[in-house]
Amino acid sequence: MLRLSPLHLHQPRDLAQAVALLAEHGPQARLIAGGTDVLPSLKLGQTQAGVLVSLRRVPELLGIDLQDGQLRIGAGTRLAEIATDADVLAHLPALAHAASRVASPQIRNMGTLGGNLCLDTRCRFINQSDLWREALGGCLKSHGSECHVVPGGQNCVAALSSDTAPVLIAYGATLELLGPQGTRELALVDLYGADGRHHVLLQPGEVLVAVRVPLPGPGTRVAYRKWAVRKSIDFPLVSVAVRLDVAAGRLTGGTLAAGALNPRPRVLDLAKWAGRAVDADLAAELGQFAFDRCRPLPNVPYDAEYRRERLAVEVRRAVLELGVIPS
């Protein structure tokens, strides 16, 4: 059984204290909220930390508020609450669905929205113990210089397995961040970078405070579909959120956000299908579009070509799900 090395834990009582602690301890500090991602990662040596700063007692991170035409969800809100919250179910049903598909009830009772968005990247190689990885001299993400899933690759291609990121990108979410320089807003889509070693583009010492989602208009619908080998626990091997904006029975715009491919979700604009009816033909075309524009890598389990075809199928099914929009 892998053991966690002893770590010093700080428990700030408010956001200002949390930011001050991060500034004080610098790069050796890691944030911990639910702990369901960071604790296994620390055990497996996928990430390092000297000091943990717990966000559990920071009240500013909690709560779901409907205000000014948007839903503001505190980053410390547990996934189980998001999956069952009446406002989320009423206004952002695809987010509630995505949250309900994360891991297991036990994990959703601990894991938070902020933690799921800042989830570490994983691949078939990195998701093992340090001892196991050392046999091949580590990899780009773990004390090595060689990628073992895409030989010759210079960028780490470990995949982002967050279920909530694609769906919140499709909803057009923005993030409230607080750091040593003060607050700033960032579109969720811009949170992620292409390198799996540093895919979360927060400034040093910054904390994700809340997620703001504009309430979708009456013609906007989002669907989220996830495929994994098991229906429980597993990270997605294919995941996709599809947003369609429809007026008078015709498409006016849309977004497709595919996860589990790379360190950042693949986001595609669907504006060129404007004017089309949401029907089986559109579903097939958008499936083919996703197939053409997304290239799954051998970074997560299951054959990459199968996952590419599977993505097309999931996109088609998502559009068909949305096709029942009353027009």
Add this chain to the structure above:
Amino acid sequence: MSHRPVVRISCTINGVAREFKAPPMRRLIDVLRDDLGLMGTKEGCGEGECGACSILLGGEPVNSCLVPAIQAQGADITTIEGIGSPGLRHAVQQAFLDHGSAQCGICTPGMVITAAWMVEKKLPADEVARTLAGNLCRCTGYSAIIEAVQAAIVAAQGSRG
């Protein structure tokens, strides 16, 4: 790290007020088993996948292998020792006996914890399989477990009118 403070933690475990000292990041499962002698909670994977170490924290199932001891501060905890008694079994425990739902037994305490929570929440019987998603069993193939939990839910609802 040499600097490893021990903190005093007060909580309620199985209805009894308890106080113990532990490093804040000590795993709750180790506190329960090794420090407090509550050996019913089992460790499976140690990384939150298998659910063998499930306990109720604040009335909700969590994996005690991923809960730092400090998180028990002021909390209401139920372990398998707090579910039923040899003389008066919980509806879930009786149903597990009736349906032959335990084989090697390692997953059973965690299964019973999650199932008891489902009974408490009056969950519809058709949601049982999905809600047991965080409890893995390598022996039974799940059918006997799911049938038992469904029977326990029906029995509990019947007895409450």
